[in-house]
Amino acid sequence: MFFLSEIEHTLRLPPYLLNRPLNEAIKGELDSLFLDKVIEKLGLCVSVYDIRSIDGGFIFPGDGASTYTVRFRLVMFRPFVGEVISARLKESSKDGLRLSLGFFDDIYVPVPLLASPNHSEPDPEHKNGIRWVWEYEGENYPIDGTDEIRFRVHNVSYPPVPLEQGKDSDEKESEQKDSKPFAPMVVTGSLDADGLGPISWWV
Amino acid sequence: MKILEHNAGALTNFEVLDLLKSRGAGKDPTRVIASVSASEFKVFDYLEQTPACNQTRDIIHKFVDECKKFDLAKAEILNVVNMRPSSAVEVYTIIEECDTRMEEKIDDFVEMILQVLPAHPSQAEPNEESGEGKEETVQ
Numbered sequence: 001m002f003f004l005s006e007i008e009h010t011l012r013l014p015p016y017l018l019n020r021p022l023n024e025a026i027k028g029e030l031d032s033l034f035l036d037k038v039i040e041k042l043g044l045c046v047s048v049y050d051i052r053s054i055d056g057g058f059i060f061p062g063d064g065a066s067t068y069t070v071r072f073r074l075v076m077f078r079p080f081v082g083e084v085i086s087a088r089l090k091e092s093s094k095d096g097l098r099l100s101l102g103f104f105d106d107i108y109v110p111v112p113l114l115a116s117p118n119h120s121e122p123d124p125e126h127k128n129g130i131r132w133v134w135e136y137e138g139e140n141y142p143i144d145g146t147d148e149i150r151f152r153v154h155n156v157s158y159p160p161v162p163l164e165q166g167k168d169s170d171e172k173e174s175e176q177k178d179s180k181p182f183a184p185m186v187v188t189g190s191l192d193a194d195g196l197g198p199i200s201w202w203v
Numbered sequence: 204m205k206i207l208e209h210n211a212g213a214l215t216n217f218e219v220l221d222l223l224k225s226r227g228a229g230k231d232p233t234r235v236i237a238s239v240s241a242s243e244f245k246v247f248d249y250l251e252q253t254p255a256c257n258q259t260r261d262i263i264h265k266f267v268d269e270c271k272k273f274d275l276a277k278a279e280i281l282n283v284v285n286m287r288p289s290s291a292v293e294v295y296t297i298i299e300e301c302d303t304r305m306e307e308k309i310d311d312f313v314e315m316i317l318q319v320l321p322a323h324p325s326q327a328e329p330n331e332e333s334g335e336g337k338e339e340t341v342q
Contacts, residue, residue, distance in 0.1 A: 001214075001216065001285065002213070002214040002215075002216070002218075002219045003210050003211070003212065003213050003214065004210075004211040004212045004213075004214060005206065005208060005209060005210065005211055006206075006207040006208035006211045007204060007205070007206055007207060008204070008205045008206075008207050009204045009205070010204075031240060035240055035242055035243070036240075036242035039206075041206075041209070042206065042209065046219065046242075046243065046246050047219075047222065047223065047243055047246070049222070071207065073211055075214060075219060075222065077246075080278065082278070082299070083278070083282060084282055084286055084296055084297050086253065086286070101249050102245045102246070102248055102249040103242060103245035103246045103249060148252075150286075150296075152296065193295075193296050194292050194295050194296060195288075195292045195293045195294075195295055195296035195297075196296055202290070202292050202293065203289075203290070
């Protein structure tokens with residue numbers, strides 16, 4: 001689930017940080033720059049593991065800030081295909097399920113990858129929601145939000161950043177009205193094997 | 204930004220949890236003071252609920268040694284350490300072509316997992332309480 005990746009970056013250290021010890025200031029800048037952000041092909045950055053080297057410290061003409069070339073390692077969340085992960089149900093719709101890990105919410109299980117055979121029924125608890133039910137040997141096993149759901153990673157994709165939609169990123173309300181907010185990393189999971197699905201089905 | 208090494212090593216859930224704990228992440232009261240950001244706390248919360256919260260480095264080394272008998276891929280060992288399957292069914296999902304590669308050794312494998320890797324606290328509590336109760340009455 002978690003991997004280390006080594007990155008080299010030219011970091012500009014703003015002048016107001018000059019009174020702090022160098023390591024702390026650089027770590028703070030790296031945190032604000034990379035934490036909780038998705039880097040394509042590497043995954044979601046969870047934490048800065050360590051700083052390997054700091055070079056430079058030159059000040060470019062016309063600029064008040066010093067620029068450092070920093071080599072460091074980041075802890076990235078990057079599930080690999082075939083990995084089994086436990087998550088919680090976030091929402092259930094006619095297209096399938098959406099699962100959440102707390103720090104990462106864009107895990108989708110589309111209908112073809114749900115445990116089959118199955119059928120959907122209107123959810124008694126949520127007004128417009130749909131609940132999926134697995135049929136096995138005559139019994140019905142619903143998928144609801146009570147316990148953890150195990151899924152296997154089917155695919156991880158990094159959709160390109162959309163250029164057209166709503167150029168001002170401040171207008172979040174209008175974006176949400178039309179479509180889902182943009183997800184830079186999407187994990188597709190499958191529940192279609194023995195041992196997958198809510199834990200209560202197998203324990 | 205240049206990517207020097209795409210994959211400099213895989214980390215088990217335990218190692219990430221250990222890293223966050225060493226930075227100062229803990230349960231509720233310490234949140235405001237620690238130098239750990241909110242997004243790192245979310246990861247910490249998630250990992251606390253997995254079996255990784257009970258593991259130590261020695262346990263993991265021991266487990267990897269024991270796994271050598273079973274000829275497993277590194278990714279499979281990683282998955283098992285993270286998930287701690289407690290029955291054969293759960294092992295089938297994690298290990299590819301389990302039937303052909305493991306055959307009868309599955310039960311040994313599950314047995315070994317149950318012995319070496321500690322269970323998640325919510326699963327282990329009922330056993331421990333009843334065990335301690337019996338010891339007290341005997342003494």
